[in-house]
Amino acid sequence: MDTILGVPAVALYGQLMLGLINGAFYALLSLGLAVIFGMMNVINFTHGAQFMMGAFVAWMLLNWAGLGYWWALILAPLAVGATGVVIERLMISRLYRLDHLYGLLLTFGLALIIEGLFRNFFGSSGLPYRIPAELQGAMDLGFMFLPNYRGWVIVASAVVCLLTWFVIERTRLGAYLRAATERPMLVRAFGVNVPRMITLTYGFGVALAAFAGVLAAPIYSVNPNMGSSLIIVVFAVVVIGGMGSIAGSIVTGFGLGVIEGLTKVFWPEASNTVIFVIMAIVLLLRPAGLFGRA
Amino acid sequence: MRINRRTLLGAAAAGALPLVTPLRGPRAQAGNTIRIGVLTDLSSLYTDLSGAGSVLGARMAVEDFNPAAKGFNVEIVSADHQNRADVGSTTARAWYDRDGVDAIVDLPNSAVVLAVNQITREKNKVMIVSTGATTDLTGPQCSPNAVHWTYDTYSQPAGTGRAMVAAGGDTWFFITADYAFGHSLEANTERFVTAAGGRVLGKVRHPFPGTDFSSFLLQAQSSRAKVIGLANAGGDFINCVKQAGEFGIVRRGQKLAGLLVFITDVHGLGLETAQGLTLTTAFYHDRNEQSRAFAARFHPRNRGIRPTMGHAGVYAGVLHYLKAVEAVGVQAAKSDGAAVVAAMKQMRTSDPLFGEGEIRQDGRKIHPMFLYEVKTPAESRGPWDYYKLIREIPPGDAWRPLADGNCPLVRT
Numbered sequence: 001m002d003t004i005l006g007v008p009a010v011a012l013y014g015q016l017m018l019g020l021i022n023g024a025f026y027a028l029l030s031l032g033l034a035v036i037f038g039m040m041n042v043i044n045f046t047h048g049a050q051f052m053m054g055a056f057v058a059w060m061l062l063n064w065a066g067l068g069y070w071w072a073l074i075l076a077p078l079a080v081g082a083t084g085v086v087i088e089r090l091m092i093s094r095l096y097r098l099d100h101l102y103g104l105l106l107t108f109g110l111a112l113i114i115e116g117l118f119r120n121f122f123g124s125s126g127l128p129y130r131i132p133a134e135l136q137g138a139m140d141l142g143f144m145f146l147p148n149y150r151g152w153v154i155v156a157s158a159v160v161c162l163l164t165w166f167v168i169e170r171t172r173l174g175a176y177l178r179a180a181t182e183r184p185m186l187v188r189a190f191g192v193n194v195p196r197m198i199t200l201t202y203g204f205g206v207a208l209a210a211f212a213g214v215l216a217a218p219i220y221s222v223n224p225n226m227g228s229s230l231i232i233v234v235f236a237v238v239v240i241g242g243m244g245s246i247a248g249s250i251v252t253g254f255g256l257g258v259i260e261g262l263t264k265v266f267w268p269e270a271s272n273t274v275i276f277v278i279m280a281i282v283l284l285l286r287p288a289g290l291f292g293r294a
Numbered sequence: 295m296r297i298n299r300r301t302l303l304g305a306a307a308a309g310a311l312p313l314v315t316p317l318r319g320p321r322a323q324a325g326n327t328i329r330i331g332v333l334t335d336l337s338s339l340y341t342d343l344s345g346a347g348s349v350l351g352a353r354m355a356v357e358d359f360n361p362a363a364k365g366f367n368v369e370i371v372s373a374d375h376q377n378r379a380d381v382g383s384t385t386a387r388a389w390y391d392r393d394g395v396d397a398i399v400d401l402p403n404s405a406v407v408l409a410v411n412q413i414t415r416e417k418n419k420v421m422i423v424s425t426g427a428t429t430d431l432t433g434p435q436c437s438p439n440a441v442h443w444t445y446d447t448y449s450q451p452a453g454t455g456r457a458m459v460a461a462g463g464d465t466w467f468f469i470t471a472d473y474a475f476g477h478s479l480e481a482n483t484e485r486f487v488t489a490a491g492g493r494v495l496g497k498v499r500h501p502f503p504g505t506d507f508s509s510f511l512l513q514a515q516s517s518r519a520k521v522i523g524l525a526n527a528g529g530d531f532i533n534c535v536k537q538a539g540e541f542g543i544v545r546r547g548q549k550l551a552g553l554l555v556f557i558t559d560v561h562g563l564g565l566e567t568a569q570g571l572t573l574t575t576a577f578y579h580d581r582n583e584q585s586r587a588f589a590a591r592f593h594p595r596n597r598g599i600r601p602t603m604g605h606a607g608v609y610a611g612v613l614h615y616l617k618a619v620e621a622v623g624v625q626a627a628k629s630d631g632a633a634v635v636a637a638m639k640q641m642r643t644s645d646p647l648f649g650e651g652e653i654r655q656d657g658r659k660i661h662p663m664f665l666y667e668v669k670t671p672a673e674s675r676g677p678w679d680y681y682k683l684i685r686e687i688p689p690g691d692a693w694r695p696l697a698d699g700n701c702p703l704v705r706t
Contacts, residue, residue, distance in 0.1 A: 011516050018508050116337075123599060124341035126532055128564035131540070138542055144512065147540045219540060220505060221532045221562060225338060229505050264509040269472050271509075272501035 007265055014144030015261045021150045023257020024157035025212055029230065030237040030249040031161055032208035035168070038244030039181050039201045042092060043100060045108040047234070048227030049115050050206045053080045054213020055222045056118060059127050069132035069218070076214045077207035084206030088199045111228070118224035126221030153215050160211065161250045168246055177201060233272075236279045242292025252290060327367040328619055328627065330356075330612060331395040333385060333410065334425075335402050336374035339503045339529030343556040344402040344425045347596045347605040352399060354592065355612035366624045368616065371395065375406050377503075382406035383413060390417045396628055397422060397615055400608050402528075404428035404475035408435060415439045419631040422615060424607030427527075427554060428478045429694060432656040436701035438632040441639075443659045444576050444607030447475065448694040450553045451483035453574030453665045453687050455523070458551050459490040463521035466551075467514040468497035469507065469534060471526035476502070479525040479553050495519045500526070507534045511541055520549060527554040532562050539567050556602040560668055560680045568680075571668040577603040577647055578666060578681050584646035600678045610645040611659075614638055651689075656701035663692040 003009060029051060036044045057079050058072035067075065087110065095102045135149045168174040180187045180194045188194050213227075220226055237256055241248030256275055263271040282290060332349045335341050349372045361368045371393065375382035382403075389395035390413065397420035401407045407426035414421040415437045423431060424443045427450070431442050466487050470476040476499065484494050496517045498510045504526075511534070514522045522543065524534050531552055538550055552559075555573035579589035579600045588609070592601045601609075618637040619627040627634045635657070643651040643659065651661040666681035674680060696704055 008516070011512070014512050014516075015509055018506075018512065021508075022506055119337065119341065121597075123558075123597065124337075124339060124345070124529065125343070125558045125562035126529065128562065128567065130566070145515075145542060145546075147542070149540065150508075219537060221529060221536060223529065223562075225529070226505070229503065261509055265513070268498050268500060268510065272504075 010143045012262075012265065015265050016258055017141075017144055017146060018150075019258035019261020020254060021153055021257070022260060023254035024154050025216060025230065025253075026234055026237050026257050027161050027250045027253025028157045028208060028212040028215070029234040030241065030253045031164055031246065032205040032212075033234065033238050034241070034244055034246055034249035035164065035208070036202055036205035037238070038246065039177055040092075040096075040198055041100060041181075042095075042103040042202075043107070044202075044205065045104055045231070046087070046111045046114065047107075047206075047209050048231030049111040050080055050084065050209040050227070051213040051216070051230065052118065052224060052227035053083070053114065054210030055129070055217040055220075055226060056122070056127075056213075057210065058214045058217045059129050059222050062129065069214075072214050072217075073211070077210040080210035080213075081203040081207030085199055085203040088202040092202065093195070093199070111231075115224050115228060122224060124223055124225060126223035126226075129217040129222050131218040149218060153219075156215060157212070160208070161253075164208070165246050165250060233275055236275045240275075240279050240282045240289055242289025245289065245291040245293075248289060248291025325628075326365075326624060327369055327394075328361070328397070328616070328624060329369045329371060329389075329393065329395045330615075331386075331389045331393075331398045332370060332372040332400050332608070333375050333382060333389075333398050333406070334372065334400045335377055336372070338377055340377070340402040340425070340527070342558040342562075342599060343528055343602045344400055344604045344608075347592075347599060347601065348400040348402075348425065348608045350592065350596050351601065351605040351608035352612045354588075355609045355616065359613055359616045361616060364620050366619075375401075375403065377403045377406070379405045379409040383409045386410045386413045390414075390419055396420060396631070397634075399611055399615075400424050400604070401426040402604065404430075404478065405473050407431060408474060411435060411437055411440055414631065417631075418629075420615065420634050422611040424611050425604035427475050429482065429699070430474070430478065432654075432658040432694070433699040433701055436656045436699070436703050438703060439635055440657050441611065441635060441653055441659060442657050443611040444603050445554075445574075445663070446658070446694075447479040447482045447554075449576075449663050449692045450479065450574050451486045452692055453663050454551055454553055454572055455483045455486040456490065457572055457665055457684070458521050458549065459487055459492045463549055463551070464490075464492040465519045466492060466494045466521045466523050467517045467519035468494065468523045468525055469510045469514060470497060470499045471502045471504075471530055472499040473502050475527070476525045480523070483523055483525065483553060500530070502526075502530065503528075504530055505533065506537070508537050508541060510534075511538050511543060515541065515543055515546075515548065520547075521551050522548055523551045523553060525553050528556070528559065531555065532559050535563055535571070536567060544570075556604065557600055557678070557680060558602055561599075561678065565669060565671045565674055565680065568668045569670045572684070573666055573668070573681075574663055574687070575603050575666060575681075576661065576663055577601070577606040578664065578683075580679065580681070581664070581683075588647055606647045610643070610647050613645050614641075614643050614653075617641060654693075654696060655704050656696060656699055657703075658693055658696075658699075660689045660693055662689055663687040 057076040061067040131149045138147045241252035263274040334344045356368045373385045399422045402425035421440045429446045470480045560568045639653045648661045665684040
């Protein structure tokens with residue numbers, strides 16, 4: 001059997017695939033953060049809590065309303081996105097004129113409150129959520145046994161990432177958005193309702209987090225801490241990709257997932273630090289991030 | 295903010311307040327009050343198996359002991375150690391030095407246990423561990439100020455590990471939480487496996503706490519070991535089992551061995567996923583009349599969560615501690631923790647949850663353990679009806695022999 005650095009090549013392909021799957025989550029989450037930061041200059045620390053809320057809303061829809069996974073995939077992002085709109089209107093919109101730090105502190109505080117509330121009501125062991133019947137089972141790829149659901153995660157995440165990139169970088173709506181970040185007064189003078197656009201942008205970023213949460217519900221335990229363990233890594237991904245860069249966050253999300261996956265084979269103990277080592281190196285060499293415009 | 299005269303005066307008054315406020319209740323009555331600190335995980339992966347339920351267990355022990363009738367008061371305080379040894383140590387020091395705490399109980403997370411153990415000994419207080427697991431506490435690091443109550447990293451594989459090897463699982467692969475607890479559990483299990491003629495084909499240590507275990511599970515799968523030993527607990531264990539189901543590991547003939555499984559984990563997994571798991575526990579809420587009566591009082595006050603063996607251990611440990619306090623006298627108990635622990639070891643233990651037992655010289659509490667299997671959804675009669683008994687493990691088989699622990703307190 002072929003081996004690469006003492007590891008059977010076949011096993012290595014499997015690990016690459018897994019890295020790609022984790023990368024799909026990093027990409028979706030960091031994309032939401034990048035959209036929010038790019039358009040609003042707010043560092044949204046509530047993102048992990050909103051990811052967790054997405055998973056919980058999926059669970060609630062199933063257990064309280066009898067609506068299954070596919071409904072949750074549509075309704076949960078809408079519901080959580082709506083809470084995002086409320087948060088933006090009531091709180092974040094008051095902080096635009098102040099330093100970034102205030103937005104960071106506000107959203108960090110909100111994350112702690114939301115997670116605490118969920119922990120109070122649902123405990124920490126997590127709730128079971130089944131893989132939908134259509135996606136159960138697995139494919140034998142020859143080099144690995146790929147659960148259908150994980151395959152779906154990669155596809156769904158890639159499609160949503162590309163759509164978002166396309167809307168923001170290639171359409172008229174996206175052009176308005178980008179213009180509104182650069183020169184809000186001027187865009188307003190053209191008759192565009194800039195505050196409403198910003199509110200909806202935040203709602204959209206939050207909905208992306210909730211979408212990732214629904215995707216995660218069947219494979220990770222649905223529990224109040226699920227977001228906080230992921231969010232720090234996702235911030236590192238955003239910093240490496242370049243704050244606010246849409247394409248950068250997608251590419252680095254998938255890329256770092258793969259690097260982390262490989263680390264799990266060669267040096268498992270270091271697998272949760274490797275991303276931060278890369279972050280430190282990137283910041284030293286390219287302070288604006290790999291895809292950032294300094 | 296503009297500072298005007300009113301805010302300035304207000305701030306000055308607030309600053310001066312501590313100077314004029316007389317020392318409040320606790321200090322004034324400290325002489326007659328025993329304070330017990332529940333140091334636990336209130337915010338992370340071990341919250342349901344310990345956490346608020348442990349605080350409740352301690353409270354219920356105090357209620358059942360009824361110290362007022364015996365002429366002293368007992369207060370319960372609690373804090374979150376965040377699974378960090380530094381936070382645990384700082385809290386323990388503050389509690390002992392500043393807040394007049396006499397005993398610290400619960401302590402999920404072995405790293406915190408070992409840190410607080412040093413401080414407790416140095417300050418001559420009492421530590422009763424109900425959810426921490428490392429056998430080092432009754433081994434090289436044993437202390438005259440500590441009691442290890444519910445289970446440890448020897449008792450768990452002594453049940454599950456032996457049973458799996460006896461059932462033909464003679465090759466193992468470990469997925470281990472990368473800290474004191476995981477290492478200790480893995481090492482002890484490995485000893486049982488090799489002693490029974492089995493072999494360990496490989497091991498992987500995952501960062502603690504983890505989220506995605508699929509990579510480690512795939513490594514375990516390609517090792518072709520018959521048994522995958524999960525030397526982790528709580529949320530890590532739940533995620534491992536869930537993801538193993540997804541990758542069809544059990545369906546393809548490998549068995550999972552959960553080495554430290556709590557009823558709350560099984561509840562979180564659901565019977566569909568957890569069915570058939572073999573596990574070792576010191577307490578099951580549906581075992582006998584007493585355990586059912588305790589659970590019936592406990593769960594309405596704990597968001598419906600049934601008591602885990604950790605909660606039961608806190609209850610029984612605190613109850614026995616208070617009996618010892620009564621025996622040595624409150625004043626002596628406050629000034630000399632080692633004397634209380636000595637009294638705890640001298641008296642036989644007796645409580646509704648663990649029955650009759652004793653505390654060994656090295657601090658190890660001795661009681662039988664139980665080997666259970668998780669029911670199938672069809673066998674379960676309702677929520678929280680999860681286990682069926684395979685057999686009782688007598689104390690002689692459940693605990694590491696006194697002589698093997700290298701505890702300096704044990705003189706031969």
